Amino acid sequence: MGEIIVRADDVSKVYTMGEQRVEALKAVSLEVETGDFVAIMGASGSGKSTFMNILGCLDTPTSGSYWLQGANVRGLQKRDLAAVRNQKIGFVFQGFNLLARTTALENVELPLIYGRVPAAARKERSLAALALFGLSDRAGHTGNQLSGGQQQRVAIARALVNDPAIILADEPTGNLDSITSVEIMSIFQRLNRQGSTIIMVTHEPEIAAFTKRNVVFRDGRILSDTVVVDQLDAEQAGGGSD
């Protein structure tokens, strides 16, 4: 595969809640190369969410360092972290997290707005991203006029519109039925085949089976890191039917 795009070195995260110190992450190291498709798994409280937050530059490690595309993220100011999130990371959330009462197009435009992209280019790129997921005719619809699958596809379009280095998906199929879940996984697989690096949190082994690599967390440490031998093809599983 390609170069190393994500490199976490002995990343620890300690929360202090009053008197209590909680070690959410204990010296976790992980490398992800471009073009990889990683599922991060584990029970709740295993540290996987904390790790994702650090990968997503929403949180900073207590110790250890994190390189994204060769740049050390540790020690960056809030302002710069916001810029990194904007330019290099595409987020897909469990609850879709589209803005209410806002059209699909405007949702997709958001990262470009904060990236200070001029209006004309912004619209063009957003429409192109929507078209990529068959949502051209839904551009003017607001979140509550869209199905769950459509909402998640809008969210994916939003994550991709800035052409990020990695896509971070936090339980992207958590709120979807199994058929729609497979549909969404087929989209991720397609993106991955086209070269996108995807890191996804999930607690469902069936969903993890569609990825290339499974990393299991437990008690703030990586329990196992295995390559998926026979990756399921979501399109064959019925996801590419639409």
Added chain:
Amino acid sequence: MIELLLSLKIAVRALRTNKMRSFLTMLGIIIGIAAVIAMVAIGSGASKIISEQIASIGSNILLVLPGSRTSGGIRLGHGSTPTLTYDDAKAISVECPAVALAAPIVRGGAPVVYGNMNWTTAVMGITPEYLAVRDWPVIEGRNLVQSDVDGATKNCLIGKTVADTLFGSEDPLGKIIRIKKLPFTVVGIMDRKGRSPQGSDQDDIVFVPLRTGQRKLFGSEYPNSVGSIMIQAKSEQDLDRAEEQVTALLNQRHRIGPSREADFTVRNLTELLDVAEQSSKAMSLLLGAVASISLIVGGIGIMNIMLVSVTERTREIGIRMAIGATERDILLQFLTEAVLLTLIGGIIGMLLGVGGAKLVSVIFDWPTLISVQAIAIAFCFSGAVGIFFGFYPARKAASLNPIEALRYE
């Protein structure tokens, strides 16, 4: 600039999604601004009337009135004794250095006839000084001059009301009118003066030369007496000195000593009106202050709603931050929203305030004065209220932790 436009767009949308709430939030500002503008307009309308009245009397004026007389143990009021004379007036203007002009007056009411029209009006016997003191020009024809007074001519000046009533569209100049059956030639028409501080029509008047008035119209047992003397001091600072000098001079001329009560009174007219003006200014200040309090209450309402709004939209803030909004972006967004609320409220309030002031002036026949300055200040103030009361909620939004904000249900 682009940032500002964008946050404006976001703010407009946020306000539109909660129309009723936005309106109710604005209501505080609307009422506040409307109240400030209407109150200031009403208050300054009142001050304007008073200062116009002061101007209509003339500036730096003292009035000398004849004193009272005791008759059968009853003290009669001012003017009951004709103690002041034309010579007093002449002496005052010559001997009192702080006095610019002294204008003796006799007055009375008389029927005035022209052709088949008649009208009962005030007739005043004056010297040329009077119109100078009152700052009251003749707009057509000529003024009365000293030779009219000395020669007791039968020339007269008429006020606008008299001119309109007696002559209608006819030109009064050179026409003969009869005052108490005596023929007078109209030599001039006075400029319109409007209402007096007491509300009477000052233009309903005929001026005749002082001596003519004394001898032919209001003949009394004291032919040289005058009803009052109006005095103009050289400047506002000279008013008090003028009062002292006039009092001293008249005391001497009338031989007033410690054992004898003065038979005249000197009144400072401007001072009285100044007091009235001061109190009306204090009144409008008070009205403005009360109205400003409602503006502050409105601002607190905005802060309250903005805080609720920030809490409600925690998740939205989290999404925006995850996608790359900086703290500044979020701060600007909420601040814009608050300022937009107050500015829209300010504009509506301004229209209501101006409308309200107009309504008051129509319904209650109360003059109102809407100053551009007051409007500009109110507008800026509403913006400032938005920034001041919007900053804390916006700051709160911007300092949210994105992880917690995203998790917020």
